[in-house]
Amino acid sequence: MGRTGTDHNAIGQAGTEHNVVGHGTGQAGMFDLAVVGAGPAGMAAALTAADHGLKVVVVDEQQRAGGQIFRQPPEEFTGSVLRPTAGYGWATGLIRRFEADERLTTEFGWSAIGVLYDDALPGGLCLAVNHPQDGTRVIGARRLLIATGAYDLPVAFPGWTLPGVMTAGAVQTLVKAQKIAPVGDVVLAGAHPLLLLVADLLVREGVRVSEVAFAQNIPKPADLLHALGAVPGHVRMLAETGGILARLVRNGVRVSSRTVVTAARGEEHVARVELARVDRRWKVTGTPRAVDASHLVLGYGFSASTELARQIGCDLVYDSPKGGWVVSHDDRLRTSVPGVFVAGEPTGVAGADQSRAEGELAALAIAADLGRDVSATALAEAERGIRTATRFSTVVQRMFEPAREALGDLAGRDTTVCRCETVTRGTLDDFLEASPFVSDVNAVKLSCRTGMGPCQGRYCEGSVGTILASAREQPIGLGGRFSAHLPIKPVPVGDLRTLDSFLDAPPDAPPDGPGGDGSGAVDG
Amino acid sequence: MSESYDVVVVGGGLLGCLTAWMAARDGARVLLVDKDQVNQHASGQNAGSLHFQLEYRMVEAGEEAARVAAEAMPLHLDAAAMWARLEEEIGESLGVRQTGGLMVAENADQVGMLEFKAELERSWGLDVRTLDRSELDTVAPYLSRDIVAANLSALEGKADARIAAPAVARAAVAAGAAVCARTRLTGASHTPTGWDVTLRETDRTGEVRTRTVRTAAVVIAAGVWTTELGQVFGAGLPTVPLALTMTVTSKVPAFIPHLVQHAGARLSLKQSLDKTVLIGGGWPARLMRDADGAPEFDRKHQLIPRSIAGNARAAVNAVPSLERVPAVRSWVGTTTVAPDQLPLVGAVKGAPGVFVATGGSAFTLGPSFARVLTGLLAGRSPDIDLAPYDPARFTEGSTP
Ligand SMILES: Cc1cc2nc3c(=O)[nH]c(=O)nc-3n(C[C@H](O)[C@H](O)[C@H](O)COP(=O)(O)OP(=O)(O)OC[C@H]3O[C@@H](n4cnc5c(N)ncnc54)[C@H](O)[C@@H]3O)c2cc1C
Ligand SMILES: Cc1cc2nc3c(=O)[nH]c(=O)nc-3n(C[C@H](O)[C@H](O)[C@H](O)COP(=O)(O)OP(=O)(O)OC[C@H]3O[C@@H](n4cnc5c(N)ncnc54)[C@H](O)[C@@H]3O)c2cc1C
Numbered sequence: 005m006g007r008t009g010t011d012h013n014a015i016g017q018a019g020t021e022h023n024v025v026g027h028g029t030g031q032a033g034m035f036d037l038a039v040v041g042a043g044p045a046g047m048a049a050a051l052t053a054a055d056h057g058l059k060v061v062v063v064d065e066q067q068r069a070g071g072q073i074f075r076q077p078p079e080e081f082t083g084s085v086l087r088p089t090a091g092y093g094w095a096t097g098l099i100r101r102f103e104a105d106e107r108l109t110t111e112f113g114w115s116a117i118g119v120l121y122d123d124a125l126p127g128g129l130c131l132a133v134n135h136p137q138d139g140t141r142v143i144g145a146r147r148l149l150i151a152t153g154a155y156d157l158p159v160a161f162p163g164w165t166l167p168g169v170m171t172a173g174a175v176q177t178l179v180k181a182q183k184i185a186p187v188g189d190v191v192l193a194g195a196h197p198l199l200l201l202v203a204d205l206l207v208r209e210g211v212r213v214s215e216v217a218f219a220q221n222i223p224k225p226a227d228l229l230h231a232l233g234a235v236p237g238h239v240r241m242l243a244e245t246g247g248i249l250a251r252l253v254r255n256g257v258r259v260s261s262r263t264v265v266t267a268a269r270g271e272e273h274v275a276r277v278e279l280a281r282v283d284r285r286w287k288v289t290g291t292p293r294a295v296d297a298s299h300l301v302l303g304y305g306f307s308a309s310t311e312l313a314r315q316i317g318c319d320l321v322y323d324s325p326k327g328g329w330v331v332s333h334d335d336r337l338r339t340s341v342p343g344v345f346v347a348g349e350p351t352g353v354a355g356a357d358q359s360r361a362e363g364e365l366a367a368l369a370i371a372a373d374l375g376r377d378v379s380a381t382a383l384a385e386a387e388r389g390i391r392t393a394t395r396f397s398t399v400v401q402r403m404f405e406p407a408r409e410a411l412g413d414l415a416g417r418d419t420t421v422c423r424c425e426t427v428t429r430g431t432l433d434d435f436l437e438a439s440p441f442v443s444d445v446n447a448v449k450l451s452c453r454t455g456m457g458p459c460q461g462r463y464c465e466g467s468v469g470t471i472l473a474s475a476r477e478q479p480i481g482l483g484g485r486f487s488a489h490l491p492i493k494p495v496p497v498g499d500l501r502t503l504d505s506f507l508d509a510p511p512d513a514p515p516d517g518p519g520g521d522g523s524g525a526v527d528g
Numbered sequence: 529m530s531e532s533y534d535v536v537v538v539g540g541g542l543l544g545c546l547t548a549w550m551a552a553r554d555g556a557r558v559l560l561v562d563k564d565q566v567n568q569h570a571s572g573q574n575a576g577s578l579h580f581q582l583e584y585r586m587v588e589a590g591e592e593a594a595r596v597a598a599e600a601m602p603l604h605l606d607a608a609a610m611w612a613r614l615e616e617e618i619g620e621s622l623g624v625r626q627t628g629g630l631m632v633a634e635n636a637d638q639v640g641m642l643e644f645k646a647e648l649e650r651s652w653g654l655d656v657r658t659l660d661r662s663e664l665d666t667v668a669p670y671l672s673r674d675i676v677a678a679n680l681s682a683l684e685g686k687a688d689a690r691i692a693a694p695a696v697a698r699a700a701v702a703a704g705a706a707v708c709a710r711t712r713l714t715g716a717s718h719t720p721t722g723w724d725v726t727l728r729e730t731d732r733t734g735e736v737r738t739r740t741v742r743t744a745a746v747v748i749a750a751g752v753w754t755t756e757l758g759q760v761f762g763a764g765l766p767t768v769p770l771a772l773t774m775t776v777t778s779k780v781p782a783f784i785p786h787l788v789q790h791a792g793a794r795l796s797l798k799q800s801l802d803k804t805v806l807i808g809g810g811w812p813a814r815l816m817r818d819a820d821g822a823p824e825f826d827r828k829h830q831l832i833p834r835s836i837a838g839n840a841r842a843a844v845n846a847v848p849s850l851e852r853v854p855a856v857r858s859w860v861g862t863t864t865v866a867p868d869q870l871p872l873v874g875a876v877k878g879a880p881g882v883f884v885a886t887g888g889s890a891f892t893l894g895p896s897f898a899r900v901l902t903g904l905l906a907g908r909s910p911d912i913d914l915a916p917y918d919p920a921r922f923t924e925g926s927t928p
Contacts, residue, residue: 118858120831121814130833142833317828438698439566441540441707443732447565450572451694453802458778458856478732489857490831497777497807498851500840500858504833 033508034144035061035109037370038131040116040312041151043071044095044356045348047102048363049149049370054107056371056378059509061143062108063133065115065493069102070095072153072173073356075181094360109510114138118490119148119316119344120503129343132490132503140499141507147343147370150313151363154306154327154349157406160421160429160467161414163268163277164302172202172303185209188298191277193217193265196404199303204248206301207255215295216252217263217279219286219304219407266292266414268300286410304406306353311460313350314488316341322481324408325401326352328466329485336369337362345370354397361389408480412470421471422464424457429471436475443476444484445469458494461486532742533559533706535905536725537749538713538757540564541571542689542891544749545696546898549618551747552703554906559741560697560705561727563712567693570751571891573861575774575808576623576689577787577796578611578892580604580654581631581681582645584794585810586869591644597869599916600888601652603896606912608683610895620695623688623801629787630659630668630678632846638792642679645791649681656681670783672848684787686798689891714738716746716760722881723761745905748876748884752825752862761879764923765872767864767886771815771829772808773839775858777850779803788846795842797850805850807843811835813860829860863890866922873897873917875904884919 037053039046042064050062066075074095102108114133120142122130130142156171163169170186172194178184190206190213192199203216252259260279264286267278277300278292308327310320319332319340331346333339339346347366348359365386372378415421417430435452436442445468448454454468455461461468465486473480491500533556537548540562548560562568586597608626615622633639646656659678664671668678697707708729715726722744730736748757748765758765784799795809814830817823836858844851864886866872871887883904885897900910 118831120833120836122833132833317830439694440701441566441697441709442694443709444565444568447568447694447709450567450690453690456856458854460857476732479734482730482732482734489859490836491855491857494778494854494856496852497775497840497855498844500775500836500855501844503837503840 033506034125034128034146035059035509036145036374037061037147037149037367038063038143038145039149039151040064040131041071041153041348042066042069042102042110042112043151043153043348043359044073044098045153045359045363045366046071046149046151047098048360049151049347049367050108051098051101051105052364052367053371054105056367056376058371058374058376060108061111061145061509063111063114063116063131063143065113067112069099069110069112071359072177074099075177095356098360115493116152116312117492117495118312120490130506134491134493134495134499140495140502141505142503143507144509146374147345148316149363149366149370150318150331150339150344150346150350151348151359152309152312152350153359154308154353155462156302157304157307157327158463158466159302159304159411159414160419160464161266161268162416162419163270163274165420165423166268166270166274167272168270168274168298169268169300169302172196172198172301173306175301176202176205179205179209185211186299188212189214189296190299190301191215191217191265191279191295191297192301192303193219193263193277193279194303194305195219195406196303196305199301200248200252202301202303203252203257207252207257213252213255213257214297215258215260215279217260217265219262219264219282221261264288264410264414265300265302269294274298274300282410286407287413288410304411305404306349307462307466308350308353309462310350311462311488311492313339313344313346314485315490315492316344318344318346320485322485323352324480325398325405326354327401337366338369352397352401354393354401358390358393358397361386361393365390408466408470409474412467412474415467415471421467422452422454422457422461424459424463425453427452427454427464429467432468432471433475436472443472443478443482445472445486446484448472449486455486460488460492531739533557534743535559535745535747536561536713536723536741536743537747539749539751539753540566540693540697540707540709541569541749541751542567542693542696542894543571543885543897544747545693545700546894547747547749547901548705548707549696549700549703550898550902551905552700552705554902556905558700558705559743560700560707561711561713562709565709566697566707570861570863571693571894572689573774573859574689574863574891575796575798575806576686576692576800576891577629577789577798577889578608578624578626578683578685578687579629579787579789579796579889580608580683580892581629581649581656581679581789583810583889584790584792587641587645587791593869594645594648598648598652600870600893601649601654602912603871603873603893603917605653606896606899607893610899611687611892614895618695618699620698621688621801622692622695623690624685625785625801626683626685627785629681629684629789630671631789631791632671632675632678633791634674634676635792639677641791642677646679654681655683668786668788670847670849671788672846675846679791686787686800687891688800688802690800713757713760718880745881745883747901747905748882749886751886751890752823752864754864754872754884754886758876758884761876761882763876763879763882765876765884765919766922767866767872769815769823769825769862769864771813771860771862773811773813773831773835773858773860775807775836775839775843775855777805777807778854778856780805780853783849784847790842790846793842794839795846797843797847804856805853807839807850809839809842811839815862825862829862831858831860871897871917872919873900874914874919877920877923
């Protein structure tokens with residue numbers, strides 16, 4: 005399972021072996037850097053850090069490197085060669101270099117479940133990781149990089165929990181990584197350009213797509229050019245954007261604008277969806293029309309994956325265009341928590357180019373922090389990369405910012421807002437009316453259980469936040485955000501018993517390792 | 529001064545909410561303020577045990593310490609009776625079940641401890657009974673075979689810390705109290721008729737404003753911030769802060785009807801009415817401190833690997849079927865104790881009209897603390913001897 009450059013065991017085989025020691029692992033057992041996420045940000049960071057002599061471990065719960073955008077089919081699909089994603093020419097090279105790099109310790113299939121602190125690791129932190137079969141371990145590291153990516157923005161409306169309702173990202177993953185496509189008539193609805201890409205992907209797989217509904221006016225080709233440059237797809241595909249639209253129309257796909265899905269209907273599975281006209285702020289104006297559909301694919305955009313950052317206690321800031329709550333950081337990608345850095349989508353959903361650039365800069369900052377020589381040119385180059393990427397991404401972010409208030413209004417009294425705990429909008433409304441002293445989402449969470457389930461609130465935070473904001477006539481940001489706790493993904497109580505078993509770093513520390521020098525201290 | 533009250537309650541934990549509710553029922557004009565939201569600190573983070581037996585932390589330091597801790601028993605017995613009728617009086621569920629609490633033992637030493645405890649507790653009027661292994665087979669079949677005996681207190685049980693304080697706050701509002709969140713008491717000055725207190729509040733636009741209100745009396749129900757508030761009123765209220773760890777599981781079919789504690793290990797567990805299992809027992813977390821070592825209660829405190837692991841081991845040892853149950857979150861809560869394990873309850877010396885209660889199992893004891901404080905506010909003489917809980921007992925002589 006795990007792979008390391010040396011012969012040292014990785015956690016995969018750990019069990020009771022010598023590499024797992026009880027608490028008390030000293031500084032020698034620590035990695036210099038633990039990276040969570042092997043997408044563009046995490047891969048770039050790990051390689052850059054290794055280039056500067058850091059002992060690096062990368063943890064990703066997927067089976068292979070690549071992250072969301074370059075998700076690779078499982079290795080068992082032997083026929084599948086890594087196809088270069090056009091426009092991201094660097095991607096193939098980055099993944100190949102990453103996979104071949106002997107210096108890195110990689111742990112695929114392991115989820116990072118939280119960060120703890122142990123007095124036995126002064127100046128370090130303990131990254132807890134869990135594997136469905138192999139249990140729980142902690143990894144001691146001097147620095148942590150959060151490169152956990154993003155996920156589809158969930159929107160609650162009547163019927164959204166019916167089987168057959170899927171997110172664009174999930175469909176893309178199914179088709180790309182698992183080679184499975186939905187069967188039947190598909191309707192796609194949302195506001196993000198990824199919808200067009202997914203519609204195109206489905207049409208090419210031979211799936212019948214009946215309609216693609218955009219909440220805003222259909223982006224003009226010029227808008228799309230900007231948009232796709234920063235988020236999905238790639239430069240060469242930009243030229244094809246118009247082509248996608250044309251191809252969809254040619255295949256009998258209706259592409260509508262100013263249209264929002266207000267309900268999904270069906271007994272045990274989606275059979276019909278209701279689409280309604282909306283105004284410029286996405287408020288429903290007309291009576292919905294029904295469209296038969298076996299699947300509804302939603303694509304309203306992305307939310308930054310910030311559970312780990314929240315669990316650690318990093319400050320977040322509310323920035324709707326950037327994807328809601330994003331992790332605060334300085335110009336070297338340091339978070340508010342000493343020793344913890346962030347790169348990629350958790351800083352704001354900005355696409356693969358920016359993720360990679362941020363990964364590089366974060367690694368350089370970490371190397372400098374740990375006393376390595378970092379050239380000014382390298383830093384300047386990484387910063388330039390971020391500036392370039394940001395020019396695109398801010399355009400996209402502004403253009404495709406979801407009208408969250410209107411989306412919040414889609415949930416009716418009986419609509420389940422929190423799927424994990426099956427809490428309806430009506431329960432929330434009644435609670436808020438009876439409890440005028442409540443004005444924060446965590447107070448709502450504690451009383452109503454919304455966000456208390458295994459997903460840590462990532463599915464309902466947006467809905468709860470907008471419902472609270474409109475009930476209290478306060479800005480969404482003032483209502484706060486759900487806190488997250490270890491384990492950020494559930495693990496059996498029995499697995500927590502080994503939370504004090506450390507995975508040691510490979511013993512051959514680079515000669516210039518910082519040892520116990522004060523500059524490495526994490527906890528102030 | 530436009531705004532005036534009979535009492536300002538500082539703190540929207542269970543204690544503050546109960547006090548505001550009871551005082552409002554008494555006819556007082558009450559303002560409750562919390563710097564954050566109702567129930568966001570200890571009262572919403574704790575294990576929800578209603579424990580009346582002496583806890584492990586009270587007996588681990590030896591028999592003499594246990595005897596001192598037992599002096600809180602009158603408050604416990606009062607609380608046990610109050611919890612039994614609280615839901616009816618509030619008119620909402622607080623998740624209360626007093627279906628018995630077991631303190632379990634695994635070896636002869638621990639059984640000896642149970643015997644000593646039971647005798648001490650009975651001498652204070654708490655009914656406890658020691659169950660042997662064969663009785664446990666029928667009463668608590670979910671317990672590990674390694675458990676050889678347990679003390680049962682029929683009054684013990686649980687309430688739901690998640691919902692209790694907000695429900696009481698709603699009752700307080702219904703009784704006429706004003707409840708203001710995001711409102712921090714930052715200053716106080718003594719007046720001939722009481723106090724002018726300064727409140728810093730964040731309004732719905734995010735703007736921060738300051739106002740002063742006049743009040744005859746003040747109740748400090750501020751948990752770990754008690755010492756800080758004491759200073760605002762010029763009084764010494766020393767408390768010892770603790771950061772403790774809790775873990776909760778996903779929902780599983782009901783199988784643990786009791787509160788379960790351990791005579792020789794840090795462990796408390798119970799199944800809430802939501803069917804989640806709450807695991808705690810006093811495992812430490814790292815309390816955040818500033819450069820000078822002063823605690824910083826507004827920061828996020830840190831989990832310690834050994835504590836989570838140790839707590840999980842203790843839980844699975846006692847209830848083996850928990851091994852495969854998903855844990856969904858572990859968190860840190862902060863609370864106060866006093867050096868002698870007894871609470872601080874009563875009038876604050878040197879600050880006329882100011883009252884305080886905190887320390888120890890203040891969730892369990894919340895109702896009796898609130899009843900005592902409400903009585904003091906109304907000028908009634910307490911029916912429980914408060915001398916052992918005198919807030920000034922550690923500062924006597926040292927205050928100028
Ligand atoms: C479903 C989906 C599809 C997308 N499709 C496209 C697309 O086609 N084109 C495009 O340009 N952009 C797409 N995006 C946006 C995309 O996220 C970024 O462009 C790019 O992948 C971001 O890189 P990153 O390194 O920041 O994060 P990611 O690539 O998302 O990498 C994050 C990695 O972290 C891992 N991870 C997260 N949390 C944990 C944890 N707790 N423990 C262990 N591992 C963890 C994940 O498994 C993932 O591999 C998509 C996003 C999503 C969510
Ligand atoms: C992990 C854990 C488990 C526990 N388990 C149990 C148990 O099972 N049984 C039990 O009986 N006890 C238990 N306790 C103890 C119990 O939780 C506390 O004693 C009790 O909740 C204290 O309630 P409180 O209302 O006094 O304080 P809190 O609930 O802490 O409320 C104090 C409030 O005061 C507010 N405040 C502070 N300063 C100001 C200010 N200047 N202005 C305005 N507002 C202010 C705060 O914001 C806070 O909301 C546990 C404690 C912890 C941490």
